Amino acid sequence: MNNREVIWGEMDRLTKAGLSQLGYTELELERAAELTYQINQRKSKEDVVIPAHVYQRAEILYGVADFVGDSLKLSRLCAESPAKKIVFCGVRFMAETAKILSPDKEVFLPALEAGCSLADSITREEICKLKSEYPGVPVVSYINTTAEVKAESDVIVTSANASKILQALFQKHDRIIFLPDEWMGRNLARELNKKVGEELIIHNGKCIVHEGFDPGAVEHYRRQYPGVKILAHTECSPALVAAVDFAGGTGDMLKYIKNTSASSYMLVTECGLGDMARAEFPDRHFIPMCRLCPYMKATDLAHVLKTLETPSSEQRIELPPELIRAARRPLDRMFELST
Ligand code: SF4
Numbered sequence: 176m177n178n179r180e181v182i183w184g185e186m187d188r189l190t191k192a193g194l195s196q197l198g199y200t201e202l203e204l205e206r207a208a209e210l211t212y213q214i215n216q217r218k219s220k221e222d223v224v225i226p227a228h229v230y231q232r233a234e235i236l237y238g239v240a241d242f243v244g245d246s247l248k249l250s251r252l253c254a255e256s257p258a259k260k261i262v263f264c265g266v267r268f269m270a271e272t273a274k275i276l277s278p279d280k281e282v283f284l285p286a287l288e289a290g291c292s293l294a295d296s297i298t299r300e301e302i303c304k305l306k307s308e309y310p311g312v313p314v315v316s317y318i319n320t321t322a323e324v325k326a327e328s329d330v331i332v333t334s335a336n337a338s339k340i341l342q343a344l345f346q347k348h349d350r351i352i353f354l355p356d357e358w359m360g361r362n363l364a365r366e367l368n369k370k371v372g373e374e375l376i377i378h379n380g381k382c383i384v385h386e387g388f389d390p391g392a393v394e395h396y397r398r399q400y401p402g403v404k405i406l407a408h409t410e411c412s413p414a415l416v417a418a419v420d421f422a423g424g425t426g427d428m429l430k431y432i433k434n435t436s437a438s439s440y441m442l443v444t445e446c447g448l449g450d451m452a453r454a455e456f457p458d459r460h461f462i463p464m465c466r467l468c469p470y471m472k473a474t475d476l477a478h479v480l481k482t483l484e485t486p487s488s489e490q491r492i493e494l495p496p497e498l499i500r501a502a503r504r505p506l507d508r509m510f511e512l513s514t
Pocket residue numbers: 266290291292293294319382383384385445468469470471
């Protein structure tokens with residue numbers, strides 16, 4: 176088989192995986208195929224695994240990822256994988272979480288600019304200040320936090336298990352600190368019937384993607400698309416969450432689509448989830464109302480190939496052993512409380 180035939184074969188594979196449904200042109204498919212082929216060749220010769228968050232580019236999800244999911248699923252699968260090397264297609268706090276859970280593995284973040292506005296919204300100093308203002312009050316941190324902030328927390332949660340874990344903790348505590356996401360904190364307080372600032376102390380962190388959605392648009396879209404089911408991520412504002420049909424994490428949103436049959440769906444979150452839903456459920460109709468996360472979209476196939484071929488020291492995630500031990504405790508507590 177000559178090189179052209181190899182690339183055509185790879186284009187065919189990407190088409191069948193769902194990329195053509197997402198509007199990729201022939202030229203885009205060909206460019207992607209040249210890179211996915213090289214990445215997969217390289218992968219087959221190395222003990223490496225590529226996890227990818229659902230907000231990553233579709234050519235990563237369907238072209239090179241070994242597993243795809245939300246933060247919780249990815250952190251679990253990374254820890255279970257026997258591979259010695261992880262090339263994490265996501266953002267920095269996710270790659271750090273993989274390193275905390277798998278300290279003996281080499282973990283790489285392909286794009287150095289892949290940060291997160293939520294993770295950047297609170298520092299170790301700020302969490303320590305909160306702890307001294309509210310001595311003895313348990314600190315529950317969203318997984319979108321740096322390793323230093325995790326190390327100062329009592330329990331980590333994800334959007335999939337935050338409600339369940341907070342409910343369990345409120346059985347024993349009158350007051351809990353939740354950080355850093357203000358909107359998620361307010362949504363949880365409303366769901367659990369707790370007073371913000373008294374029973375649930377929150378921080379002012381925001382996701383730059385989810386804070387930008389306008390709750391007023393929901394009624395407009397309902398009039399324009401009768402029967403539409405509107406789903407929102409719990410990082411959206413309480414006003415928007417109150418106006419939609421379902422709110423949850425990315426995994427829960429996909430489950431909702433699987434278990435319902437509406438005339439159309441609108442996913443109010445990062446655009447990657449809509450791409451994935453269109454590829455996974457080709458018989459359903461999706462109306463766009465999404466935003467791109469510049470951090471999540473920072474990683475492309477060229478970064479992944481470069482990381483496999485010649486990784487730089489900056490791409491390697493290094494954390495001191497004592498920080499790994501301290502940040503591991505609240506993650507283990509999450510696994511205990513969410514089973
Ligand atoms: S979508 Fe929001 S929470 Fe997720 S990585 Fe981007 S900024 Fe962070």
